[in-house]
Amino acid sequence: MAQEFKVDPWKVSGKVDYERLVNQFQSQRFDPDLLKRTQDIIGPNLHPFFRRGIVFSHRDFDKILDDYESGRGFFLYTGRAPSLGMHIGHLIPFLFTKWLQDVFRSNVYIEITDDEKFLSNDEYTLDQTRKFAYENILDIIAVGLDPDRTFIFQDTEYIGNMYPLAIRIAKKLTFSQLRSTFGFDNSTNPGLGFYPMLQMSTSMFEPRRCLIPCGIDQDPYWRLQRDVAESLGYFKTSVLHLKFLPPLTGVEGKMSSSQPETAIYLTDDPKTVKNKIMKYAFSGGQPSVELHRKIGGDPEVDVAYQWLYFLFSTDDNELNKIREDYRAGRLLSGEIKEILVDRINSFLDSHRAKREEAKKLIDTFKSTGKLASLMRATVHE
Amino acid sequence: MAQEFKVDPWKVSGKVDYERLVNQFQSQRFDPDLLKRTQDIIGPNLHPFFRRGIVFSHRDFDKILDDYESGRGFFLYTGRAPSLGMHIGHLIPFLFTKWLQDVFRSNVYIEITDDEKFLSNDEYTLDQTRKFAYENILDIIAVGLDPDRTFIFQDTEYIGNMYPLAIRIAKKLTFSQLRSTFGFDNSTNPGLGFYPMLQMSTSMFEPRRCLIPCGIDQDPYWRLQRDVAESLGYFKTSVLHLKFLPPLTGVEGKMSSSQPETAIYLTDDPKTVKNKIMKYAFSGGQPSVELHRKIGGDPEVDVAYQWLYFLFSTDDNELNKIREDYRAGRLLSGEIKEILVDRINSFLDSHRAKREEAKKLIDTFKSTGKLASLMRATVHE
Numbered sequence: 001m002a003q004e005f006k007v008d009p010w011k012v013s014g015k016v017d018y019e020r021l022v023n024q025f026q027s028q029r030f031d032p033d034l035l036k037r038t039q040d041i042i043g044p045n046l047h048p049f050f051r052r053g054i055v056f057s058h059r060d061f062d063k064i065l066d067d068y069e070s071g072r073g074f075f076l077y078t079g080r081a082p083s084l085g086m087h088i089g090h091l092i093p094f095l096f097t098k099w100l101q102d103v104f105r106s107n108v109y110i111e112i113t114d115d116e117k118f119l120s121n122d123e124y125t126l127d128q129t130r131k132f133a134y135e136n137i138l139d140i141i142a143v144g145l146d147p148d149r150t151f152i153f154q155d156t157e158y159i160g161n162m163y164p165l166a167i168r169i170a171k172k173l174t175f176s177q178l179r180s181t182f183g184f185d186n187s188t189n190p191g192l193g194f195y196p197m198l199q200m201s202t203s204m205f206e207p208r209r210c211l212i213p214c215g216i217d218q219d220p221y222w223r224l225q226r227d228v229a230e231s232l233g234y235f236k237t238s239v240l241h242l243k244f245l246p247p248l249t250g251v252e253g254k255m256s257s258s259q260p261e262t263a264i265y266l267t268d269d270p271k272t273v274k275n276k277i278m279k280y281a282f283s284g285g286q287p288s289v290e291l292h293r294k295i296g297g298d299p300e301v302d303v304a305y306q307w308l309y310f311l312f313s314t315d316d317n318e319l320n321k322i323r324e325d326y327r328a329g330r331l332l333s334g335e336i337k338e339i340l341v342d343r344i345n346s347f348l349d350s351h352r353a354k355r356e357e358a359k360k361l362i363d364t365f366k367s368t369g370k371l372a373s374l375m376r377a378t379v380h381e
Numbered sequence: 382m383a384q385e386f387k388v389d390p391w392k393v394s395g396k397v398d399y400e401r402l403v404n405q406f407q408s409q410r411f412d413p414d415l416l417k418r419t420q421d422i423i424g425p426n427l428h429p430f431f432r433r434g435i436v437f438s439h440r441d442f443d444k445i446l447d448d449y450e451s452g453r454g455f456f457l458y459t460g461r462a463p464s465l466g467m468h469i470g471h472l473i474p475f476l477f478t479k480w481l482q483d484v485f486r487s488n489v490y491i492e493i494t495d496d497e498k499f500l501s502n503d504e505y506t507l508d509q510t511r512k513f514a515y516e517n518i519l520d521i522i523a524v525g526l527d528p529d530r531t532f533i534f535q536d537t538e539y540i541g542n543m544y545p546l547a548i549r550i551a552k553k554l555t556f557s558q559l560r561s562t563f564g565f566d567n568s569t570n571p572g573l574g575f576y577p578m579l580q581m582s583t584s585m586f587e588p589r590r591c592l593i594p595c596g597i598d599q600d601p602y603w604r605l606q607r608d609v610a611e612s613l614g615y616f617k618t619s620v621l622h623l624k625f626l627p628p629l630t631g632v633e634g635k636m637s638s639s640q641p642e643t644a645i646y647l648t649d650d651p652k653t654v655k656n657k658i659m660k661y662a663f664s665g666g667q668p669s670v671e672l673h674r675k676i677g678g679d680p681e682v683d684v685a686y687q688w689l690y691f692l693f694s695t696d697d698n699e700l701n702k703i704r705e706d707y708r709a710g711r712l713l714s715g716e717i718k719e720i721l722v723d724r725i726n727s728f729l730d731s732h733r734a735k736r737e738e739a740k741k742l743i744d745t746f747k748s749t750g751k752l753a754s755l756m757r758a759t760v761h762e
Contacts, residue, residue, distance in 0.1 A: 115548050126545055126762065156548070160541020164507055167496050167537075170572030175556065178571055190559055191551030194575035381507065 008183065008217060015252040016244060018056045025219050027057040027241060034062060041065055047099045048314050049242060057216060057241035059226070064211050064238045068104060074209045074238070076100055077202050079111035081120075082132035086139045087263035088311070088344070089245035089255040094143045095311075096213045096242065101146055106211075107371055108150040110140060111202045115155040119191040130156065134362075139266050141358035141365055142351055148370035155198050157366075158375075165204060165232075165380040166197035172228040173197075181220045200225045204234040205380055216241040245310050248303055250282040266355070270345045277304065277341050278334075284326075285333030296329035304336040312343035389564065389598060396633040399437045399624060406600050408438040408622060415443060422446055428480045429695050430623060438597060438622035440607070445592050445619045449485060455590045455619070457481055458583050460492035462501075463513035467520045468644035469692070469725070470626035470636040475524045476692075477594045477623065482527055487592075488752055489531040491521060492583045496536040500572040511537065515743075520647050522739035522746055523732055529751035536579050538747075539756075546585060546613075546761040547578035553609040554578075562601045581606045585615040586761060597622040626691050629684055631663040647736070651726045658685065658722050659715075665707075666714030677710035685717040693724035 022029050030053070038061075039046055049055050067074050078093045094110075101108050117129040133154050140152065159166075178184050178193055199221050203210040212222060219239065226236040247255045247262035255263035261280045264273055284302030286292035299305040305326060313319040322339070325331035367376055403410050411434070419442075420427055430436050448455050459474045475491075482489050498510040514535050521533065540547075559565050559574055580602050584591040593603060600620065607617040628636045628643035636644035642661045645654055665683030667673035680686040686707060694700040703720070706712035748757055 115544070119548055119552055126549065156545050158541075159544045160539075163496070163540045164537050167500055167572040168507065170570050170575075171500055173570055174568050175565070175571060175574065176567040179567070184556070186557040186560070187555050189551050189554055190556060190571075190574045190578065191548040193556065193571045194551075197571065 008220065018243060021216055021241075022057045025057070025216060025223075025241075027059055027216070027219065027239070028061075030055050030058050030061070030240075034058070037062070037065060041068065042103055047096065048316075049096050051316065052309060054243045054310060055213075055240050056243055058239060059222065060209075060236065060238040061211070061240060064209060067209050072208055073106065074104070074211050075107040075109065075206045076104075077109045077111070077205070077210050077212050077237075078214055079109075079113060079199070079202070080136055080140070081113045081117045082129055082136045083117070084132055085265045085267055086136055087255050087265050089263065090136075091139070091143060091266070092242055092245055092311075093213050093215070094140050094145075096240075098143045098145050100211070100213065101149060106149070107206065108145055109202050109205055109375075110145075110150065110152040111199065112137060112152065112154045113195065113199060115159075115191065115198070116195050119189060119195060126156070130154065137362060137365070138355050138358040139351075141361050142354035144354070145365070147361055147364045150365055150369065151372045151375045152365040153375070155195065159198065161375070161379050162198055162201045165201045166194075168232055168381070169197045169200050169204075169225075169228055170194065172231060173224065177224065177227075181224055196221055196224070200228075201380060203237040204229060204232065205375075207234070209235040210237040211240065212237055213240045213242060215244055243310075246303055246306050248276060248280040248282065251301055251303065251306060264344060264348075266348065266351060268348065270348075273344050273348065274341045277337050277344070281307075281337055281340070283333040283337075286329075289332060292332055293329045296327045297331075297333060299323045299326050302326065302333065302336065304333065304340045307340055308336070308343070312340060312347070389601070397625060402597055402622075403438045406438070406597060406604075406622075408440055408597070408600065408620070409442075411436050411439050411442070411621075415439070418443070418446060422449065423484055428477065429697075430477050432697065433690060435624045435691060436594075436621050437624055439620060440603065441590075441617065441619040442592070442621055445590060448590050453589055454485070454487065455592050456488040456490065456587045457485075458490045458492070458586070458591050458593050458618075459595055460494060460580070460583070461517055461521070462494045462498045463510055463517045464498070465513055466646045466648055467517055468636050468646050470644065471517075472520070472524060472647070473623055473626055473692075474594050474596070475521050475526075477621075479524045479526050481592070481594065482530060487530070488587065489526055490583050490586055490756075491526075491531065491533040492580065493518060493533065493535045494576065494580060496540075496572065496579070497576050500570060500576060507537070511535065518743060518746070519736050519739040520732075522742050523735035525735070526746070528742055528745045531746055531750065532753045532756045533746040534756070536576065540579065542756070542760050543579055543582045546582045547575075549613055549762070550578045550581050550585075550609055551575065553612060554605065558605065558608075562605055577602055577605070581609075582761060584618040585610065585613065586756075588615070590616040591618040592621065593618055594621045594623060596625055624691075627684055627687050629657060629661040629663065632682055632684065632687060645725060645729075647729065647732060649729065651729075654725050654729065655722045658718050658725070662688075662718055662721070664714040664718075667710075670713060673713055674710040677708045678712075678714060680704045680707050683707065683714065683717065685714065685721045688721055689717070689724070693721060693728070 035050060038050060064074050076097050078097050097108055112133045114129040114133045118124055118126045137152055184193060203212065203225050222237050222239050229236045245255065249262050264276060282303045284298035286295060286297065308319060308322060313322065322331060326336060366372055416431060419431060445455050457478050459478050478489055493514045495510040495514045499505055499507045518533055565574060584593065584606050603618050603620050610617045626636065630643050645657060663684045665679035667676060667678065689700060689703060694703065703712060707717060747753055
């Protein structure tokens with residue numbers, strides 16, 4: 001019997017079967033032909049997410065490449081429901097979006113759904129979710145987005161510019177569709193019933209195609225968007241679906257802010273990082289060194305290896321060597337963990353410095369940068 | 382068997398039984414004691430709507446009087462879903478609000494729900510409902526509101542300042558409550574499911590009690606408001622329920638923009654006014670002059686008399702004389718109609734001039750006046 005797993009915009013649990021997700025969501029597999037075409041256009045230095053199948057599924061990415069080749073171009077959009085702290089998994093769409101922005105020189109829109117976070121959590125006040133937003137925006141800026149080509153906004157601050165478009169979207173939809181798409185019921189509050197219009201609106205900020213790099217858990221919004229966009233005079237959005245960075249505790253589900261042992265937070269200090277990896281990172285190794293030397297480890301379930309694969313070993317030769325050495329028993333679980341601890345701490349060290357610098361850039365990204373100031377003066381209809 | 386009638390925010394039909402409405406809506410009858418207290422506070426020159434029972438019901442108006450006497454004061458709020466043209470009945474809450482503003486020197490907030498109009502009518506574009514809003518605002522300004530104590534705003538333009546408060550309200554409510562309050566169902570669009578939060582928000586624009594003069598058809602919004610206001614740190618709103626100006630065609634229902642023969646529009650020229658009144662105004666007179674002279678007419682069903690009673694004969698002595706003369710057969714239906722035609726045309730003549738002047742004041746009421754500029758700088762939470 002297939003293992004149970006669940007993926008929706010508010011919860012990812014169980015071991016995610018990406019093949020089944022492609023069928024379940026009726027998206028398109030990111031296949032070798034599309035990979036080849038992407039490489040032909042971008043060149044040999046494809047991002048590891050492309051090379052390693054972390055981009056496993058898409059919607060109309062081929063049309064994005066057409067639009068790029070035709071000169072019409074496209075824009076990038078991703079976002080975040082702000083949380084008390086961000087962990088490394090949360091950075092994935094932003095790191096990838098930054099890379100895509102550098103390659104294609106595209107505008108990037110980043111929507112911070114402080115309203116969603118407030119509306120979907122009984123325990124949070126609006127002040128709290130806006131404080132989370134401020135802190136999260138610093139982490140996002142720290143990935144190195146272009147200050148003149150990026151606009152970061154919070155729903156509660158920018159809705160004045162989005163509402164006309166949002167209600168045009170709303171008028172195309174019904175409660176029924178929201179129920180079946182998001183599982184809303186009679187106990188859902190009407191704010192949560194409306195906020196998806198804002199999340200969809202951003203994909204219509206420009207009169208050309210939008211590309212959204214995100215987890216497939218966000219896909220329900222984009223399916224609705226694709227149902228209504230053309231009738232409003234906009235393009236159906238394109239999507240790149242990224243695999244979830246596995247939790248430290250094993251390759252099931254997604255890291256969760258409510259279970260600190262499953263994740264490395266961007267604020268974790270070097271000692272905490274080391275302790276967490278050593279203590280919690282699920283090992284694919286054998287119970288004893290002797291046995292490990294003899295039969296080797298399993299990189300597919302070894303979380304430290306998986307994290308190198310996802311983020312922390314971008315050199316394919318190095319990664320291949322680590323994998324083969326681990327399989328052959330030449331490399332121990334603890335040794336892989338040590339490599340990972342060094343890489344994470346070096347990444348976080350640099351991230352912390354860039355995050356500090358970001359404090360000076362927050363107004364640029366939200367209001368005064370080239371794209372931001374244009375957006376502040378634009379009402380989307 | 383009681384006659385069937387229906388009153389909800391989108392439709393009023395049948396002959397309205399105001400006694401039954403007070404029971405059905407569980408509001409408070411505006412009784413002689415409250416009238417006496419109102420008169421003691423305001424003085425002898427009460428507005429005819431008070432003197433003549435057109436204010437037939439209320440919620441907590443006694444507390445408004447308490448707050449006035451204690452010096453805390455209160456603010457006034459009314460509004461409008463903009464329509465292609467306004468008829469005389471549409472002016473009733475604004476004329477009354479202007480009078481209350483003069484007496485109490487209160488701030489007045491006027492919400493133009495251009496979003497509601499767009500969301501609830503398949504045939505209208507957002508551009509159309511915003512054009513309606515512009516035209517309707519001119520008619521509203523023309524009633525003579527104080528430019529420094531009045532703020533007029535459209536939802537699509539002001540939501541940026543209201544959204545934080547609106548989602549705090551939304552979080553206190555459920556789809557279920559909206560269904561039972563407004564009759565929404567699975568086919569309702571999610572914009573219409575959210576917009577009531579905006580209509581409720583305005584009643585919390587100041588940290589003191591709000592007084593809403595309106596038709597009782599708007600009461601469902603205020604019942605919901607009263608359910609949640611105190612838990613958000615605001616006051617339950619007070620309401621004054623005004624009777625509906627009867628349609629020309631008879632004392633049933635409410636004038637309707639979709640049936641031009643039932644109403645006098647603010648743009649109707651003197652000839653049109655005369656033709657409509659003469660042709661359509663339902664008469665309480667007898668079939669022949671001889672019979673009328675003998676047994677007299679019935680002012681209760683005579684629409685021309687009723688319009689004098691509501692709006693166009695503010696002198697009680699004059700009105701009493703007209704009523705008694707009509708009952709006694711000394712005054713004919715046609716003669717009452719002629720009085721009414723003169724009064725309406727004189728009113729519309731003056732209204733048109735003030736409406737022309739209003740074009741210069743629109744920015745004052747929406748942005749630059751004392752209250753408006755304060756509101757433009759305020760985010761309601």
